[in-house]
Amino acid sequence: YITERTISENDVQKMKENLGITKYHRSILEGNELIFRLVPYGDDGRSVYETFTEADLERMAWESLSKIPFANGEYTYAGVTGSTERSQGGSGYKTIEVTVSFYRCIGDISVVGNEKLNLTFDATGLVEVYAVMFDYTQIGMMDVVPLEEAKNKIKTPDWSSLNETSGKVK
Numbered sequence: 001y002i003t004e005r006t007i008s009e010n011d012v013q014k015m016k017e018n019l020g021i022t023k024y025h026r027s028i029l030e031g032n033e034l035i036f037r038l039v040p041y042g043d044d045g046r047s048v049y050e051t052f053t054e055a056d057l058e059r060m061a062w063e064s065l066s067k068i069p070f071a072n073g074e075y076t077y078a079g080v081t082g083s084t085e086r087s088q089g090g091s092g093y094k095t096i097e098v099t100v101s102f103y104r105c106i107g108d109i110s111v112v113g114n115e116k117l118n119l120t121f122d123a124t125g126l127v128e129v130y131a132v133m134f135d136y137t138q139i140g141m142m143d144v145v146p147l148e149e150a151k152n153k154i155k156t157p158d159w160s161s162l163n164e165t166s167g168k169v170k
Contacts, residue, residue, distance in 0.1 A: 002114060004032035005133035011070040012036065018067035019126065034070075036129040039122070052121070054080075061100045061119050064126050070133055071117060075102040076110055081118065097122045099130075106136055 012029060015021075021038065028035040052060070058077055065071055082099035102117040103110040120128035145153075 003135050003137070005070070005072075005135045006031055007034050007070045007131065007133055014069045015067065015129070018069065019064065032133045034129065034131045038127045052123075057098065057100060057121060060121060060125065061102070064119050064129075065102060065117070068117075068129065068131070070131065071102075073136075074105040075117065076105050078103050082120075097127060099128075104134075104136075111136065 007029060009029065012027065012034065015036070016024070023038075025037045025040050026035075027037070057080070061077060065075060078101040080098055081101040083095050084097040085093040085095050097120050099118050099120045102119075103112055104115040104117070105111065114132075115134045116130065116132040118128075118130040119126060120130070
């Protein structure tokens with residue numbers, strides 16, 4: 001059972017305090033969705049991103065996640081899932097920002113598709129928190145069917161029989 005988890009203004013205020021944020025560009029909060037941007041979008045003379053290793057980026061992401069009060073539950077680091085590049089004229093592109101994502105976990109199962117927790121970093125550190133939060137309640141378990149049994153049910157559905165001459169379900 002999935003329900004939207006409301007992110008409150010108090011949650012956002014606590015996140016700002018935990019992350020030491022005093023100035024930010026914009027914040028959009030609508031129910032269970034938050035876009036919290038520390039710097040304006042665009043190049044604006046920012047340094048090239050490639051100042052962090054993948055290990056640095058993961059460490060910074062986990063540190064930031066631990067300071068987000070509405071990120072309840074267990075998460076798995078999914079790695080880099082996006083980047084923003086800007087043209088350098090005739091000399092190619094430079095990466096301005098990199099976004100990393102976390103998957104919500106329930107036990108050993110990653111929940112993919114509903115909840116989103118993306119953190120965006122530039123050369124100076126965290127520049128955006130994008131979150132869509134849900135609560136999950138287990139209401140039952142489906143029976144696990146062995147693979148061969150499942151294949152046989154696909155070949156011969158238990159809810160119908162086929163007309164041998166027409167091939168249609170009757």
